[in-house]
C-alpha cells in the first residue's frame with residue numbers, strides 16, 4: 001500500500017479534478033469583517049458579531065487568515081487564532097457551505113500550523129463540538145490529538161467540547 005502525505009493527496013485530487021474551487025489565502029484586513037460576520041451567521045448557532053470579530057483580530061496577539069475564491073473574489077472561509085506566550089489557540093474556523101469538502105478548511109488549518117512552526121510555538125489547540133465529526137476528522141488528519149473534554153461547554157444546543165492539540169516539541 002502506498003501512503004501519501006496530505007499535500008500529495010491534495011495534489012493528486014486536484015490533478016484528478018476533484019477540487020473545483022480555486023482560492024488564495026491571505027491575512028485578515030479590517031475591510032473583511034462584514035464577510036466574516038456573514039460566514040459566522042451561516043456556520044454557527046451563536047455567531048460572533050462584526051464588532052467582536054474586528055476587536056478580536058485587531059489585537060496584537062491575534063491573527064487570522066481568509067480564503068478568497070479566485071472565481072468571484074469572495075471570502076469563502078477563514079480561521080482565527082490568539083496566542084499566549086508560545087501557545088496558539090484556534091478560536092474560529094468556518095468555510096462557506098457552498099465550497100465544503102474541497103480542501104479550504106484543511107488549507108486554512110495548515111496555514112496556521114505553518115505560522116505556529118515559524119513562530120516556534122509549543123502547540124496549537126482548540127475546542128470542537130463532540131458531534132462535529134467532519135471537523136474532528138480534519139484536525140486528526142492534520143496531527144491533532146484528543147486531549148480531554150469540557151462538559152456542556154457549548155450552548156444552543158448544549159454539548160460537550162472535545163479539546164484537541166497538536167504539539168510541536170518532542171516529548172509533549
Ligand SMILES: CC(C)(COP(=O)(O)OP(=O)(O)OC[C@H]1O[C@@H](n2cnc3c(N)ncnc32)[C@H](O)[C@@H]1OP(=O)(O)O)[C@@H](O)C(=O)NCCC(=O)NCCS
Pocket residue numbers: 043044092093094095096099100101102103104105106107126127128129132134135137138
Ligand atoms: C469544518 C469545516 C471548517 C471543514 O471545512 P472544509 O473546507 O469542508 O474542509 P476540507 O474540505 O478541508 O475537509 C473536510 C473533510 O471532511 C470530509 N467530509 C465528509 N463529509 C463532509 C461534508 N458533509 N461536508 C464537507 N466535508 C465533508 C471531506 O471529504 C474532507 O475529508 P478529506 O479531505 O479526507 O476528503 C466546515 O465544514 C465548516 O465550516 N463547518 C461549520 C463550522 C465548523 O464546524 N467549524 C469548526 C469549528 S471547530
